[in-house]
Amino acid sequence: MSAPHSPLDVDRVRKDFPILERRLAGDHPLVYLDSANTSQKPTAVLDTLAEHYTRHNANVARAVHQLGEESTAAYEGARDKLAALIKAPSRDEIIFTKNASEALNLVAHTLASGLADDPHYRLGPGDEIVVTQMEHHSNIVPWQLAAKRTGAAFRWFGLTDDGRLDLSTIGELINERTKIVSLVHQSNSLGTVNDVATVVARAREVGALVLLDGSQSVPHQPIDVTALGVDLLAFTGHKMVGPTGIGVLWGRREVLDALPPFLGGGEMIETVDMTGSTFAPIPHKFEAGTPPIAQAIGLGAAVDYLTGVGLDRIHEHELGLTAYALDKLNAVDGVRIIGPNSMESRGGTVSFVVDGVHPHDVGQLLDEQGVAVRVGHHCARPVCVRYGIPATTRASFYLYTTFDEIDALADGLHQVKRFFG
């Protein structure tokens, strides 16, 4: 197998990521194959953070002084960038959260709070919530808690043997009682890219909301929320070369307007009186307290970086890597892919098990060779339960990943097998 051509100049890309020069124990170069867990950060993002803190740092939306104006302009400018990235119809539809989990919880909590004026946005007994068996825990637990609080039923799509959503029962599963369907765009454990259009079409028929978890898709491909047709989209900054501590909830204005407030506090208000308060319009309604200012600005720089490289080209590069990785892994005796074992509708995240070697041991031995992968259930335990395995080893790729690094993974696996053989 020879490495296919990539649309990216990966050597040049790698120069933007200082951590990739890191040497690990035993002077091994870092082979970072854990980007689905968190991505590395380019100098452009780090410089933006430093520049903000050393030149413009101030609180936003509250100051009439120059630093405050500068900081506010940068923060709101980041909102513009995020809106453009996902082609949001309005910048006001971009809500900054601390991570994707908060974004998902925001929707679950506000629907469960019972505070919405419109009953369409209030969960209660008789209502149904639908997720899938391949969700990240952050898209399962909030809904289980919401169901418990409200008496709504919690239901889910199962998975087929080859790692895809079992849509055969969609007509029954999404029905007139369904208030919301919340599903992942690209699975963080299987790599599967879901057929959002089919789910959206059925949800439209019954008037259910659709929340898409884009944590693993927004970083890796061009996204157009209108074309997707969903009502809400959650994603997270640290997986898209941005800082930790920042996430995004996008929602159609009509939906965000209808949801009651979530966290209460400074700046999400219109006016506060001890006898009652009114709330600001979106996006501020959902941004209580001092937001992650520097982190939002850093995420704006990350968006500039990603669009500068080109998300279509990043996507293509990753498809090349994934095809190569599947070939390489399938060629290692005793390695079994968990998830789609073909290039059809899948992204650059590949989970696998190695016969007779526990994933912990696989990961640890790879680490001793400098190859960083993730092992465990990847916060998607029901997937492991579904496939009857305790855990998997997962390699995940990004714009800075090279074909050589996949070779290093394959070589490492041969060594793992020799070691435990």
Place this chain on the structure above:
Amino acid sequence: MSAPHSPLDVDRVRKDFPILERRLAGDHPLVYLDSANTSQKPTAVLDTLAEHYTRHNANVARAVHQLGEESTAAYEGARDKLAALIKAPSRDEIIFTKNASEALNLVAHTLASGLADDPHYRLGPGDEIVVTQMEHHSNIVPWQLAAKRTGAAFRWFGLTDDGRLDLSTIGELINERTKIVSLVHQSNSLGTVNDVATVVARAREVGALVLLDGSQSVPHQPIDVTALGVDLLAFTGHKMVGPTGIGVLWGRREVLDALPPFLGGGEMIETVDMTGSTFAPIPHKFEAGTPPIAQAIGLGAAVDYLTGVGLDRIHEHELGLTAYALDKLNAVDGVRIIGPNSMESRGGTVSFVVDGVHPHDVGQLLDEQGVAVRVGHHCARPVCVRYGIPATTRASFYLYTTFDEIDALADGLHQVKRFFG
């Protein structure tokens, strides 16, 4: 008035804060008197952030690889530092949130959720919530929403003419029906430092929980949660020379154990099954999703910095500044202090109005001279309502504030008066 002696070498301290060299429009040097809004950041914190991202960046608690171990060790090490800072009995009692507002909301939401096993931790009709009229909106709105959701009554302490809590009705206000008293330690608009001991003593008598909002006290003085006797304490990183995007909730283990989970998601779980989930012990139970990793580590560096300088000395320095500022401001004709006009139980935040000049105009004209203050209701509108004013101008100090800067403020006010005279 000559400037009193300070226990700090402020010139040296200022060298640690690169932004203080910033020149503003008109080549005015920056006179930053808005630290109660957000503080500036020392190089030590910025270097820690950069070092983390360029050498150790990885997700925490999920990886067996070296970067993951390093990142986890740094993140958990920050928890140790925060625990030591407030003398928490256990490091597990430190919960990282995105800001103080989230910390306050966490308590309000979990009490209102009805999911606690122990009825003591479930708000409902007949229960009472007590706050004060000097709370930040972040400690008002969450409780108003909680009251609305649960049917509990929302009550509050009023204020005396000289800017203090009116504790005369404490016996009635905190009674057998009171489930929680949530109050600010130091007011962000008045500068008042509240008599926490009296409130705690009464709350103990009736078995009510006490949540203290330490957003404006933890950055400025040594804090010992056991000595304070409260059950919960919220504070925020960006006001204590730390990054934005990070806050802390401390709670006694027994209380945090009894509260149900708040945000659901990755890593706050023990085990997830589609049919139900169980939750991790504290602190992880309350940390859903990827936490603000770099921000927590940066806050750890901020704690090191503050304790290196000495919080007792910072406190003493600020007391000196405040006494000096009160003298200077009282000497300006037409300036009226809103809040305690003496040094008794007050911190380094001074609000005032200028006869005949709207606070917006005061703030703007000061800004044109390089003096950054905050104007408005400072997210504590009920205080303005109480004193019958639309807004105030607020100057707030920190370890890097000089006596010269207070002179600049007073000079600026003379100019404001001339301009609008």
Place this chain on the structure above:
Amino acid sequence: MSDSLYQEIILDHYKHPHGRGLREPFGGEAHHVNPTCGDEITVRVAIDGSTITDVSYDGQGCSISQASASVLHELLTGTTVEDAFAVEKTFTELMQGRGQVEPDEDVLGDGIAFAGVAKYPARVKCALLSWMAFKDATARALTGAGQTSEEETR
């Protein structure tokens, strides 16, 4: 302070406001509040045929919001409703232009002094407060929707 927000013109209007005080008769009234700073204004509009015969106002707030009401009175009293809305639109565009819009003195008269305000997002609301109340009051006068409207201007 030549770069100052506080142009002479603004200060003049603030210290010597034109047409201040609520007058009768009027066809529509609107009361707007800026919740962030507590500024408030009441604007009354009297219309005869298609002509705005009077714009009267009262309120309290910062120099920008008060001077802006004075300029509003001066520019719009005596114009047609159509022209008034055109001026309002131009002024709003100037304010929301983040300092990038070139002010047109022919249309805005003394209003061009507010060009600098556009660079301060926190103050734009102050400058627009009376204009939004005016729009509201005029709409009420035209539709006969009753005399008063209470609103919080964001």
Place this chain on the structure above:
Amino acid sequence: MSDSLYQEIILDHYKHPHGRGLREPFGGEAHHVNPTCGDEITVRVAIDGSTITDVSYDGQGCSISQASASVLHELLTGTTVEDAFAVEKTFTELMQGRGQVEPDEDVLGDGIAFAGVAKYPARVKCALLSWMAFKDATARALTGAGQTSEEETR
């Protein structure tokens, strides 16, 4: 791989476990699961007077958790309950010492091979799984609290 987590001794115990398999009779049993990685172990303890006459176990998991159970069996079978708890305490301290604790070969025997594991917080749980189940099973045997306990080890 001399710095490796995987010392020869650990690998030996993993590939050739000592005393594996659940045996009768026993006084107490405990089943522990590590929810993060799915490792699980069942430990049975038989006690005669103050002597632990047998520690038997079965389970599945990574090499660290399995080898640790084998070492556990070897160290504690035949000792007094008191001594066993002392060994357990020493082993736990070593594991939780973040690599700062010097292992004592007299007390821990082959257990000292796990010293390197202490530097990997994510793996410490693996090494301790069987030891926590052992403590639990012994407590049950001593109190006669019934034979089985199910627990998730955090």
